[in-house]
Amino acid sequence: MVKNKKTKPSKELPLGFADRQEKELLVRDFVISNIKEVMIKYGFQYLETPSFEYTDSIGKFLPDKERPDAGVFSFKDENKWLSLRYDLTAPLARYVAKNYLELPKPFKRYQLGSVWRNEKPGPGRFREFLQFDADYVGTKNLQADAELCVLISEILEKCGLDKTDYTVKISSRKFTDKLFEQLKIKSKDQISKILRALDKIDRLGWSEAKKLLGEGRKDKSGDYTKGANLKNDKIKIIENVLKSKTPETEDVLEITKIFQAYNFKNYKFDPSVIRGLEYYTGAIFEVNLNFEVKNSKGQAIQFGSIGGGGRYDNLVSNFGNFDCPATGISIGLDRLVFALMQKKDFKIKSTRPIIICVFDKNRIKEYIEILNKLRTSNISSEIYPGEGKLKKQMEYANKIGSPAVILYGDNEIKSGRATLKNLETGNESPIKIEDLANEIKKLL
RNA sequence: GCAGCAGUAGCUCAGUUGGUUAGAGCACUAGUUUGUGGAACUAGGGGUCGGUGGUUCGAAUCCACCCUGCUGUACCA
Incomplete structure (x- = not known):
């Protein structure tokens, strides 16, 4: 693929449209x-x-205009004008x-x-x-x-x-x-x-609106609007x-x-x-x-x-x-x-998943077992979906606002207890796999 | 549509008698730490200075036009 600046699509949004987070x-x-x-x-x-209606159905039929663009977005479909x-x-x-x-x-x-x-x-x-x-x-x-x-x-x-x-x-x-x-x-x-x-x-207040009833008004930017030309008695x-x-x-x-x-x-x-x-x-x-x-x-x-x-x-x-x-x-x-x-300071908190850290890709079976236990208990959770070292995984968990991570590496497997790390306090504690869901629910 | 102000890194911004290779903070990447985030330190990547044309030996800087954003105003079924 040839990279040519002129053919790159714009990352800007059309005027008046917004992404919402x-x-x-x-x-x-x-x-x-x-x-x-x-x-x-x-x-x-x-x-x-529906989002679209025939233009004339929504009161926008403009016979003297080629395009009914007065305030609406329209296009012509098989000789009929449609408008959003x-x-x-x-x-x-x-x-x-x-x-x-x-x-x-x-x-x-x-x-x-x-x-x-x-x-x-x-x-x-x-x-x-x-x-x-x-x-x-x-x-x-x-x-x-x-x-x-x-x-x-x-x-x-x-x-x-x-x-x-x-x-x-x-x-x-x-x-x-x-x-x-x-x-x-x-x-x-x-x-x-x-x-x-x-x-x-x-x-604008009455004194400014009054000018619009009379001759007209000049606004802050210097723009002038003609008024209704009423006499003072009226x-x-x-x-x-x-x-x-x-x-x-x-x-x-x-x-x-x-x-x-x-x-x-x-x-x-x-x-x-x-x-x-x-x-x-x-x-x-x-x-x-x-x-x-x-x-x-x-x-x-x-x-x-x-x-x-x-x-x-x-x-x-x-x-x-x-x-x-x-x-x-x-x-x-x-x-x-x-x-x-x-x-209002809304305290609607978004639910962020518990992260199960990946030490060894060959252990995927164990990780999925833990994952299934959590999801069965209706706990938002995921196995770290990226690639990288534990540090990177922790940074990810921190950034998405995850409440806790589960560490299950060689040490844990030996002892039969996973490490549950609370990301808010930093506390780590060894937990039996079957108790994980209940322990996590306590800190959510 | 009309008017005022603005556009320099992903974000916030600095950068004028026009002069080498355009800067900072935050963010990002890597490392200090091959099993530990939110702190610190080190290094690094990232910009045709909104676009086009012009003036000039030389433009982020001056001029013209255009685009975009903010604010006001008009219209708003």
């Missing part, structure tokens, strides 16, 4: 097991849909529409899966990430919306967060609709600019409405009433919760963390929400002639895990 995966597993427990308790069904799903809600809507007659109504399902977004990654944001979704499809009952917030909160607390660590914010599209009616603003473009500005209050009205902090739409009032019945208190009505502009039709929720999150360099970063959702009463009916209200919530699991690992 055991430490993180174990915390993720812990979170997932909590989620499943809660979902079963709340009566949800488990569903999985960008969330779990659109595939759910497709699934419900496809199986509409057979499904119970309401249909409650939860789903865990990777989603992909073809956009610029940010701190704690990747182009591939794991999402959790819980949805109620086919009901207008606001108890569904309320219960989603209660259930999210139960999941977070099971994962070790206190009530002071997070807040569920709630608002409703109906609230802002009413506001625009009052302000007599009808331009769709202006409305979306205003909504986006309101969405940023949380991050901005003032908006400011007052935001200050009032009392829910004035019936849906939010109803939901908060149900919260009381659940004795759920960790929520806040916040009209600046906006989220996606396209499909929410009623109540909107957002889950925010109240503690500081840092990146790998120790700098505090703008972390944003770890999840949210709301009511989308028109999404499923896009697929056919049926009226199918729905509401759902999702969590970005990787982001939650990232934050949790900073907040």
Whole structure:
């Protein structure tokens, strides 16, 4: 093989993708097991849909574009555009529409899966990430919306967060609709600019967001964003409405009433919760963390929400002639895990194997005998899988965090007792082969 | 997309009036110890200084363009 630098493959990862190591995966597993427990308790069904969908099925049909690349990863397969799903809600809507007659109504399902977004990654944001979704499809009952917030909160607390660590914010599209009616603003473009500005209050503060309602704003880096060009009197009205902090739409009032019945208190009505502009039709929720999150360099970063959702009463009916209200919530699991690992010192220890050291390859039969005894007792164990002297084997055992090694060389064979070396204390003791498993269990 | 900052060994980084063969710590390999890790000592391997082009007798260093990363901002169904 000719070694040519130009033909060597890159060891770099594509932008926005990440390798994830055991430490993180174990915390993720812990979170997932909590989620499943809660979902079963709340009566949800488990569903999985494929990673790819037809591009138009997930609302990404762009007839005027050669390639549907606006935020999704796509490719053309036999004249049909396929895209990697960008969330779990659109595939759910497709699934419900496809199986509409057979499904119970309401249909409650939860789903865990990777989603992909073809956009610029940010701190704690990747182009591939794991999402959790819980949805109620086919009901207008606001108890569904309320219960989603209660259930999210139960999941977070099971994962070790206190009530002071997070807040569920709630608002409703109906609230802002009413506001625009009052302000007599009808331009769709202006409305979306205003909504986006309101969405940023949380991050930028009112005085900066205000500039986006007016002429525009220059950010820290010197970049300029045009505003919605509202006159001061209208901005003032908006400011007052935001200050009032009392829910004035019936849906939010109803939901908060149900919260009381659940004795759920960790929520806040916040009209600046906006989220996606396209499909929410009623109540909107957002889950925010109240503690500081840092990146790998120790700098505090703008972390944003770890999840949210709301009511989308028109999404499923896009697929056919049926009226199918729905509401759902999702969590970005990787982001939650990232934050949790900073907040809590997880003592989830990974199980590392006991190492049986190799003195003589011809003794493999004896080593395997010991190995089988340990594995039969459900002890993680292995015969040193590499090649080299005892020193190298000890270094290996140390590096992988093995709790102990077993030495079984000439001396031990003569005496009929293996040496069990505890790698934490360094203590060595002679143990009969048949007692090894029990002795090891004592030190695990 | 826009903006600011950055890219030198596997990792963290030093390295300017441009000047021999580009450095340190950690990590790695071997040995001191042919049956003992986490400590110490000795020796060693490892870099087209992000890429391409330019200026120059000479570029890690200066210039242009590109790529990548971080942070902010825009978009986020």
